[in-house]
Amino acid sequence: MAIAANAFSPKQFSFLIAEQDDWGTHAVDEGSPNNDLVALDVDSIGSPSLGVIQGLDVRSGSRVLQATDFFQDIKGSVKEMTVTGTATTEGLDILLANLTGEALAGASGVYSIASNIASSTLTSATADQTGEQLLSIVYKSGYGTNADLSFKDCFCTNLVLSGDAGTEGGRIKFSATFKTGSLATSLGDATTTIDTAITANDYFMSAWDADDRIIAGTANALLFNFSLNLTNEVVFSGLTSTGFEAATRASEISATADFTIKYDSTFSGLFNSFNAQTAGSSTGATLMNHQASLADANFGFKMASSVLTNVGYSEGDMMQLDCSVKAVGAGIGSSTALVEVAC
Numbered sequence: 001m002a003i004a005a006n007a008f009s010p011k012q013f014s015f016l017i018a019e020q021d022d023w024g025t026h027a028v029d030e031g032s033p034n035n036d037l038v039a040l041d042v043d044s045i046g047s048p049s050l051g052v053i054q055g056l057d058v059r060s061g062s063r064v065l066q067a068t069d070f071f072q073d074i075k076g077s078v079k080e081m082t083v084t085g086t087a088t089t090e091g092l093d094i095l096l097a098n099l100t101g102e103a104l105a106g107a108s109g110v111y112s113i114a115s116n117i118a119s120s121t122l123t124s125a126t127a128d129q130t131g132e133q134l135l136s137i138v139y140k141s142g143y144g145t146n147a148d149l150s151f152k153d154c155f156c157t158n159l160v161l162s163g164d165a166g167t168e169g170g171r172i173k174f175s176a177t178f179k180t181g182s183l184a185t186s187l188g189d190a191t192t193t194i195d196t197a198i199t200a201n202d203y204f205m206s207a208w209d210a211d212d213r214i215i216a217g218t219a220n221a222l223l224f225n226f227s228l229n230l231t232n233e234v235v236f237s238g239l240t241s242t243g244f245e246a247a248t249r250a251s252e253i254s255a256t257a258d259f260t261i262k263y264d265s266t267f268s269g270l271f272n273s274f275n276a277q278t279a280g281s282s283t284g285a286t287l288m289n290h291q292a293s294l295a296d297a298n299f300g301f302k303m304a305s306s307v308l309t310n311v312g313y314s315e316g317d318m319m320q321l322d323c324s325v326k327a328v329g330a331g332i333g334s335s336t337a338l339v340e341v342a343c
Contacts, residue, residue, distance in 0.1 A: 012142030015042045015083050016194060017094055017154075020134040022127045024242065026152040026185045027136035028192065036195035037138060038094060042085035043173075045139065048149060050184075051077030074183060076239050079151060081137060084175040086168075087161060087299070089201035092343040095176055098135055098156045099232050101249075109296025112337040113232075115329030119250035124240070136185075137178060138192045148189035153182040155234045155247060161301075161341075163205040164225040170205030172299055181236030181244030203299035203343065207290045212300075215259055216273065216308050216325050217284015222262035224320060226288065228301055229256045230339070255303060255327040255339035257286060263319040270321060274311040283307050286325050294342035301341045303327035 016037040018027035027035035055071030058064065096111040097104050101120060122133060135154040141147035158177040163170045205223060213221040232253045236244035261267060277283050282305035289300030303325065310324040330336035 006143075008142035010045070010142075013045050014138075014140035014194065015040050015045050015085075016138040016140055016192065017091070018136045018138075018195075019094065019097075020136045020152060020154075023122060023124050023134065023153055024182065026150055028138070028150070035136070037136075037192065038090050038196040039194050039198050040083060040085055040091040040176075041088050041198045042083045044084050046082045048139065048151070049080040050074070051079055053077055075241060075243055077181075077243075078236055079180050079184065081151070081154075081178045082175065085173065087172040087174040087203055087343070088199055089297070089343055090196055090199060092174070092299075094135070095156050095159055095174070096341055096343065098133065099159050099230055101133060101232075109298075110294045110340055110342045112340040113253055113255070115334040115336050115338050116332055117253060117338070119248060121246055121248040121250075123238075123247075124242075124245040135178065137180075138189070140192050140194065144191050146188050146190055148192045149187050150185040150189045150192070151178075151180050151182075152185050153243075153247070154178045154180040155249075157231065157233050159230045160227060161230075161299075162225070162227040165205060165223065166225075172203040172205070179234055179236075181247060183243045207298065208288055208300065209290055212287055212289045212291060214285060214287040215261070215267075215270075215323060216286055216306050218267060218270065218273070220266050221259065222264070223288075224260040224262070224316075226260075227258045228341075229258075230254075230341075253338075256309070256324065257301075257303070257326075258322070258324045260314055261321050261323065263313070263321050267321055270308070270311050270323060274308040274323075277307060282328055283325075286327070289342070294340055296342065299341075299343050301339065302337075303339050304337060305330060 018035050018037045020027045053073040059069045100111045137151045137154050139149035160175040163172050210220050233251045234247050238245040286303040286306040305328045306325040312322045314320040314322045327339045
């Protein structure tokens with residue numbers, strides 16, 4: 001066979017996600033309009049970590065690894081995928097719904113995690129999901145025929161939403177990490193159809209009002225950049241011939257945010273606020289939004305209660321402050337939201 005003459009740009013590859021109804025059945029095979037494959041607006045498509053388990057130890061009788069010594073298993077592996085890009089409405093809806101465990105928010109456009117959120121487990125018997133609890137993923141190859149990578153039973157375990165006033169006009173960016181404990185549907189799939197292409201439904205930091213830029217109770221922050229980090233891990237168990245048969249979200253679900261802000265008379269007291277925090281109490285609410293309440297079609301987030309975890313000087317053309325907060329719950333019996341995100 002002759003050497004192939006074609007080559008492909010990394011930008012010819014696409015990253016697609018879809019709501020999946022039943023454990024073990026890829027969204028493409030379910031065929032419902034609710035299972036449309038949505039293209040994320042990605043800047044970088046990292047290769048999936050297939051988590052292949054290999055044994056490469058030389059056995060007795062030889063100083064060389066023999067073919068009979070080699071061992072490989074894929075049933076007990078966890079596959080992980082990370083992508084970064086621009087946050088658009090269609091993709092962010094699916095990502096937030098999966099990470100929070102809520103159904104697509106529809107008209108309200110607000111996703112929340114309650115202070116008393118319980119653990120959850122999905123198994124191979126799971127069917128007819130309503131809360132975007134399972135995702136299917138496709139790496140659509142630039143090559144085309146029989147080269148797409150397809151994964152089922154996926155979970156978004158980490159979502160970072162960020163913005164920088166000096167980059168792309170403060171356009172909101174994202175980084176998302178996914179995991180699955182099931183065998184890949186196919187690593188040589190035929191050409192996959194994109195149901196929902198990338199749109200221009202972007203979000204910008206510039207939409208936020210001054211008095212609704214609040215950090216741990218102090219309003220009117222002048223932001224240089226921010227980063228909101230949402231984490232809801234998953235643990236896989238119960239090994240079968242098709243991979244793990246159960247996925248549990250039981251570890252800490254957390255929301256943290258980092259900011260770089262202008263050092264001024266409003267925030268000169270932030271060091272004292274950090275130092276004077278009282279054990280067992282919230283320092284104040286954290287809000288980034290265009291108004292006091294979150295609303296559909298407007299990106300914003302709110303921590304009803306938060307504590308400062310870091311405050312420090314940051315030298316630049318003008319003096320700045322780096323500060324970090326973490327959302328805290330209202331009590332183990334309270335349904336008050338730990339964090340809310342609107343899009």
